Amino acid sequence: MTELPCIAFGRFADGADPFTGVVADGRVGAVADLLPGWPDTGVEGLLDDWDDHVAALRRRLAEDPSPLRFAEHELRRLAPVAPRQLLAAGMNYRTHVIDLMVDSGVGSRPDMSVEEIRAEVTAVMDERARSGTPLVFAGLPSSICGPDDDVHLRADAERNDWELELAAVIGRPGRDVALEDALECVAGWTIVNDLTARDLVPRTDAGPVSVDWLRSKCAPTYKPTGPYVVPAACVADPQDLTITLRLNGEIMQHESTADMVFDVAAIIAYLSREVQLLPGDVVLTGSPAGNGTHHGRFLRDGDRIEAEITGLGVQRNHCVGGAG
Structure with missing residues (x-):
C-alpha cells in the first residue's frame, strides 16, 4: 500500500493573482488544479469538507x-489564513512564567532569595494548572502578516519583543x-x-x-503567521513539538509544547465555554x-527572526524601523 504523504496548505503569489496551494516535499501545486470544480476561496474555503479534502x-x-x-x-509565501477571530492564551508555559517572576524579583516577601521565589512561583503554577483556567485575550486579524514579510516595529516603543507560538486553526x-x-475542532496547525x-x-x-493589549500587540505586522496550515492528521501530538526562535542566528527560544500549563485541548474547551468558536478562527496557545525580556535584548531595525515549530515550517522575517 502506498504511503500517503504529509501535506500542508498555504497561500502563494507567483506574480499573478494569489492562489491556495498544497505543499508536499518542498513543492507546491494549486489546490484548484487538484480538486476540479473547487473555487479558490482560500484555505478557509476547504474547511466545510476538510477531512475529505485532505x-x-x-x-x-x-x-x-x-x-x-x-x-x-x-513563490512568495503569504499568510495562509485570514481569520474572523484571533484568540490568544497568555502566561501558558511554566518555565516562561517562572523565569518572568524570578527575573522581576517578584515574591511574597521582599527578602526572598532567587531559589525561594522560584519555589514559590512553581507551587503557584502547579495549583493554577490543577484548579485554574487559561488566561485568554482577543487580538486583531489586521495585525497578521506573511511568514516572510517585513515586521514594521513601532517607533514609539523601545522593547519590541518576540513570542513564538503554536496556533490551532479551528475547523x-x-x-x-x-x-x-476539543481537539476534534482543530483542522490544522500553524x-x-x-x-x-x-x-x-x-x-x-x-x-x-x-494593561493595554491593543497598543502593545495589534499593530500591523505584529503577527507573522504561517507559512502553512498543516492538517491535524499530519501532526501526531501537538504537545510534543519543539518551538525554536533564532535572532540573527542565535537561539533565543527552544522549548517543547509539553511545557504548557494548559494543553491545547484545555484552551479550546475553555474558549468554547466563553465564546462561539468559528471555522477559520486562529487560537494561539x-x-x-x-523572550527578549528574559535575555535583556529587544528587536531592532535590521534584525532577522527565524522561527520554526517541528513539522510546521519556518518563518523568516526582517525587522524594519522601531525606536531610534
Whole structure:
C-alpha cells in the first residue's frame, strides 16, 4: 500500500493573482488544479469538507505528484489564513512564567532569595494548572502578516519583543465543547509570532494594574503567521513539538509544547465555554521561555527572526524601523 504523504496548505503569489496551494516535499501545486470544480476561496474555503479534502489530496499526490508544479522558493509565501477571530492564551508555559517572576524579583516577601521565589512561583503554577483556567485575550486579524514579510516595529516603543507560538486553526463551530472532544475542532496547525511592545503594555493612566493589549500587540505586522496550515492528521501530538526562535542566528527560544500549563485541548474547551468558536478562527496557545525580556535584548531595525515549530515550517522575517 502506498504511503500517503504529509501535506500542508498555504497561500502563494507567483506574480499573478494569489492562489491556495498544497505543499508536499518542498513543492507546491494549486489546490484548484487538484480538486476540479473547487473555487479558490482560500484555505478557509476547504474547511466545510476538510477531512475529505485532505484525504483526497493525500491520495492523489501519492499516486501522481506531477501537479506540484512549483518549488517553494519560486513563490512568495503569504499568510495562509485570514481569520474572523484571533484568540490568544497568555502566561501558558511554566518555565516562561517562572523565569518572568524570578527575573522581576517578584515574591511574597521582599527578602526572598532567587531559589525561594522560584519555589514559590512553581507551587503557584502547579495549583493554577490543577484548579485554574487559561488566561485568554482577543487580538486583531489586521495585525497578521506573511511568514516572510517585513515586521514594521513601532517607533514609539523601545522593547519590541518576540513570542513564538503554536496556533490551532479551528475547523468547525464550537460551543461548550467537552475536553475530550476539543481537539476534534482543530483542522490544522500553524505558527504565529505574537510580537509585543512591552513598554506599551502597562496603562498607568488607567490604574496601577491596567494593561493595554491593543497598543502593545495589534499593530500591523505584529503577527507573522504561517507559512502553512498543516492538517491535524499530519501532526501526531501537538504537545510534543519543539518551538525554536533564532535572532540573527542565535537561539533565543527552544522549548517543547509539553511545557504548557494548559494543553491545547484545555484552551479550546475553555474558549468554547466563553465564546462561539468559528471555522477559520486562529487560537494561539502561549509562548515559551526565552523572550527578549528574559535575555535583556529587544528587536531592532535590521534584525532577522527565524522561527520554526517541528513539522510546521519556518518563518523568516526582517525587522524594519522601531525606536531610534
